[in-house]
Amino acid sequence: MAETGGSPASTTGRPAPASAPEQGTGAGTGPGTGAGTLRGLGVSPGRAAGRVCRMAGPPRLPDPLPVADPAREAGLALRALEAVAAELAARAARAEQASDPEAGAILDAQSFMAADPGLHQTVEENIAAGMDAGHAVDAACTHHREALLAAGGYFAERAADLDDIRNRAVAAVLGLPVPGIPDPGHPFVLVAEDLAPADTVNLDPATVLALVTEKGGPTSHTAILARSRGLPAVVACRGAMEIGDGTWVSADGTTGRVETGIGEETAARVQREAAAERRRLAAGSGPGRTSDGHPVELLLNIGSAADLGGGVEAEGVGLFRTEFLFLGRRDAPGFEEQVAAYEAVLRAFPGGKVVIRTLDAGTDKPLPFLDLPQEPNPALGVRGLRVGRVRPGVLDVQLDAIAEAARASGTRPWVMAPMVTTVAEAEAFAVRARERGITRVGAMIEVPAAALRADRLLRGLDFLSIGTNDLSQYAFAADRQHGELADLLDPWQPGLLRLVGECARAGRAAGKPVGVCGEAAADPLLAAVLAGLGVTSLSMSAPGVAAVREELARRSLARCEADARAALDADDPAVARDTVARETVARETVA
Ligand SMILES: C=C(OP(=O)(O)O)C(=O)O
Ligand SMILES: [Mg+2]
Numbered sequence: 172m173a174e175t176g177g178s179p180a181s182t183t184g185r186p187a188p189a190s191a192p193e194q195g196t197g198a199g200t201g202p203g204t205g206a207g208t209l210r211g212l213g214v215s216p217g218r219a220a221g222r223v224c225r226m227a228g229p230p231r232l233p234d235p236l237p238v239a240d241p242a243r244e245a246g247l248a249l250r251a252l253e254a255v256a257a258e259l260a261a262r263a264a265r266a267e268q269a270s271d272p273e274a275g276a277i278l279d280a281q282s283f284m285a286a287d288p289g290l291h292q293t294v295e296e297n298i299a300a301g302m303d304a305g306h307a308v309d310a311a312c313t314h315h316r317e318a319l320l321a322a323g324g325y326f327a328e329r330a331a332d333l334d335d336i337r338n339r340a341v342a343a344v345l346g347l348p349v350p351g352i353p354d355p356g357h358p359f360v361l362v363a364e365d366l367a368p369a370d371t372v373n374l375d376p377a378t379v380l381a382l383v384t385e386k387g388g389p390t391s392h393t394a395i396l397a398r399s400r401g402l403p404a405v406v407a408c409r410g411a412m413e414i415g416d417g418t419w420v421s422a423d424g425t426t427g428r429v430e431t432g433i434g435e436e437t438a439a440r441v442q443r444e445a446a447a448e449r450r451r452l453a454a455g456s457g458p459g460r461t462s463d464g465h466p467v468e469l470l471l472n473i474g475s476a477a478d479l480g481g482g483v484e485a486e487g488v489g490l491f492r493t494e495f496l497f498l499g500r501r502d503a504p505g506f507e508e509q510v511a512a513y514e515a516v517l518r519a520f521p522g523g524k525v526v527i528r529t530l531d532a533g534t535d536k537p538l539p540f541l542d543l544p545q546e547p548n549p550a551l552g553v554r555g556l557r558v559g560r561v562r563p564g565v566l567d568v569q570l571d572a573i574a575e576a577a578r579a580s581g582t583r584p585w586v587m588a589p590m591v592t593t594v595a596e597a598e599a600f601a602v603r604a605r606e607r608g609i610t611r612v613g614a615m616i617e618v619p620a621a622a623l624r625a626d627r628l629l630r631g632l633d634f635l636s637i638g639t640n641d642l643s644q645y646a647f648a649a650d651r652q653h654g655e656l657a658d659l660l661d662p663w664q665p666g667l668l669r670l671v672g673e674c675a676r677a678g679r680a681a682g683k684p685v686g687v688c689g690e691a692a693a694d695p696l697l698a699a700v701l702a703g704l705g706v707t708s709l710s711m712s713a714p715g716v717a718a719v720r721e722e723l724a725r726r727s728l729a730r731c732e733a734d735a736r737a738a739l740d741a742d743d744p745a746v747a748r749d750t751v752a753r754e755t756v757a758r759e760t761v762a
Contacts, residue, residue: 206432211383211408212657213427214394216693216715217449219381219403220421220433220441223414224359226370229338230347236303248294248304251343255336256285270477274396276498281332281367285340290315305344312337322545327652331386335367352379360420362411366393376400380442381422383429385411388652388660397424398693399478401714405429407657425694452717456484459709459720461702465728468708469716470524472688476515478713487524489636489710490688491516493569494536502540503565509572510579517580524585526636526688526710528615529569531589532558541565550650555590555617556600566603574607587613587636591621591628598631615688617641622670625677625685632683636710637674639689643667662691663744668704672739675705686710695722696751702728703735730758 238244263278284290293314297307316333319326338350352361352370361379363370365386374382379402387393387406397404403424405411414420414431421430421441433441459469470489473479475496479488496504496512504512517525532538533554541562546552559566570586577584588600591614604612613634616622622642625635639662644651646667649659671687678685686708687701693715699722701709709719726734734751741747 209429211405211427213424215397215404216425217403218423218445220438221360221380223418224353224355226363227350230342244304245298251340255339256282272475285336308340331365383411461728463727467702470710472712479519483713487520491527510575513576514580517582526585556588585611589615592618594627597628601631619646625674629681634684637687639691661744663747672704695719699731700735700738703731
């Protein structure tokens with residue numbers, strides 16, 4: 172299991188002074204209701220405390236029944252799957268209405284899975300072979316689940332979605348209550364083995380204080396959706412399901428620490444401190460600056476204009492993930508629809524920066540309408556800009572639509588391509604964008620080869636934006652969806668920081684901006700390190716902005732540079748993080 176935090180932490184993830192008493196007895200202790208500490212991966216910052224409520228387990232199947240009427244069993248099983256598909260589609264529609272297109276797309280995709288004719292056919296075959304409805308659904312889901320796991324990458328991560336479909340459909344067949352989020356009648360810390368998108372979408376922020384899951388990785392749905400809701404979350408937390416219901420715990424979504432058996436009074440104090448911290452952060456405003464005025468733009472990662480509604484103060488959009496317009500659909504959105512979607516975002520920041528990323532399809536973001544052939548290793552295959560090799564028309568329509576949206580809104584968007592690998596690719600993209608009148612053209616740096624050639628890429632481009640999520644995946648040869656490899660994917664890895672520094676140096680030499688738009692930018696301490704490495708902007712989902720703004724304002728540029736040197740000099744990510752955190756506490760204690 173990954174250890175993501177090395178010290179007791181405050182709400183901003185900074186360690187307490189060395190003399191602070193530590194609750195619990197160390198990593199890996201604390202099941203039951205007793206005092207202890209569990210460690211997981213903090214994936215959505217913030218701290219919360221309350222009583223644990225575990226999510227109900229999956230429905231248990233009774234022993235197989237002899238089947239007298241196969242047609243009746245088939246009807247029962249297929250009606251259950253159809254009801255599940257309909258329920259998921261209805262939730263998708265509710266999410267869309269609630270201006271949550273990310274959740275809507277995820278639920279839609281899960282609804283398609285439940286309605287998949289291939290799944291239904293396997294159920295019918297199982298019944299023809301003598302199974303009752305419940306076992307037929309269970310066996311069909313197991314069969315398709317294995318196929319997903321064998322496909323690896325994005326598909327393997329979807330196995331949890333299929334488990335959820337299985338549980339819901341089996342419960343429907345058996346007439347049992349639908350498994351899902353518990354409702355104990357008081358606010359609680361939700362502990363689960365893993366959460367399916369349908370569960371996460373239904374979380375009521377008034378009652379669910381934080382999420383702790385045994386499984387999941389930094390890019391699991393739990394992580395993405397928790398972050399976009401500003402809900403503290405810890406994933407890959409081994410032993411979490413052994414915490415007894417009703418146990419008082421605190422969960423720190425920055426450090427990944429879960430303290431168990433803390434008692435009601437301590438929990439109330441943590442809640443008060445966390446609320447005060449949120450109020451204090453929310454009161455902060457203004458552009459990103461170090462204490463001596465060095466500017467570091469603070470920008471938002473969004474999936475659509477709806478993500479701009481939260482009133483978070485930012486200087487623009489650093490990553491508009493346009494694929495959310497394309498996800499979960501059977502056909503590509505047309506030119507007019509795309510123009511409207513881009514224009515809505517551009518109009519929100521008429522004088523400010525908006526960085527639009529062209530379609531990033533493939534591997535963890537499959538788009539059925541592209542009809543791309545199955546690949547044995549999709550993360551290393553036709554994805555991102557490479558889709559243009561086989562479906563060039565999709566990028567042409569998108570660039571036309573962006574150019575039209577810019578004209579209509581009277582703005583000058585920054586437009587970048589994902590997964591650029593070579594100078595030739597960057598140049599070809601720049602030509603296609605510029606011939607449409609797009610004047611600010613850039614590339615994401617997600618592949619180590621591109622990072623090492625940042626200086627050459629910048630000869631033909633106006634800016635770079637570093638996608639640390641994928642850059643980690645490719646630099647450390649570790650699937651970004653893989654919870655077990657979270658330590659390799661830690662954005663504090665000195666090797667990753669070195670690649671970031673390389674790009675920033677190239678940007679400084681060329682006098683062109685180089686930003687970070689991967690999840691690394693939302694870690695306040697790491698944000699300071701990135702600024703010290705020379706990065707000119709930090710882009711993150713809205714809930715992260717205030718804490719990053721505050722951390723930058725606490726230190727001078729020279730201090731950020733010293734922190735960056737210390738992080739680069741560390742042997743591993745935990746040492747890098749702890750060194751910078753300790754330095755920060757030491758300085759503040761002296762001050
Ligand atoms: C920002 C990035 O892109 P995405 O997470 O959408 O792949 C990244 O790879 O860091
Ligand atoms: Mg990426």
